[in-house]
Amino acid sequence: MAEDREWESTETAVAELHKKIKEAFEVFDHESNNTVDVREIGTIIRSLGCCPSEGELHDLIAEVEEEEPTGYIRLEKFLPVMTEVLLERRYRPIPEDVLLRAFEVLDPTKRGFLTKEELIKYMTEEGEPFSQEEMEEMLSAAIDSESNSIHYKDYITMMVEVQLFKEKNKVT
Incomplete structure (x- = not known):
């Protein structure tokens, strides 16, 4: 039973993160087609409370970019990567x-x-x-x-x- 409650709690936390990430992403999805300009990714990530260095940001972009870069990032590729970043509490602000x-x-x-x-x-x-x-x-x-x-x-x-x-x- 305790495992079930823990799993439900984790599932709820992930659902909340997905909602938060989607909302931040949608602010820059001007065409409403689940894509944003790659140049907006840093702003989206920072709006979610993360403070990656430029090098870390480039690594994240490379991870979510298409094999043949188009200049746009799709939500379906961004969402799981950003969820993992937030769950791991990576790129926290400097004290x-x-x-x-x-x-x-x-x-x-x-x-x-x-x-x-x-x-x-x-x-x-x-x-x-x-x-x-x-x-x-x-x-x-x-x-x-x-x-x-x-x-x-x-x-x-x-x-x-x-x-x-x-x-x-x-x-x-």
Whole structure:
């Protein structure tokens, strides 16, 4: 009996994940034909609370793409892969303390902020570089227009609050 309840619980959880994934996918299925532009997959995955690196995102796309890439991803291929990702809790957001330490490495004088120019340099020239679109999105949320800098403790707090809000309200 306990096994039956456990199986039903797992089945219910999977059904809920399928619903959540389909809803996120449908937002970008402009033709209502169960396909989305491959360029939207990262946004869909991130809206589901996952934070894959660009390399991980490319691997996921390769897994759900057709053998002969068409530029579109079909829901029937995306759904099982994304369900597995969510069940395994892969690509979880980076903890707040780790983000803070990362910013502090970029701020050796411990000012508590980075200038816009410093941020652009670090995010586009070091490690896994941001695309122009990613950079503009980050700058619009992070940069204080008066000081033209990012006060990273405030930015991290804001990002954590947004993530908690999304999780609490299941915003996709």
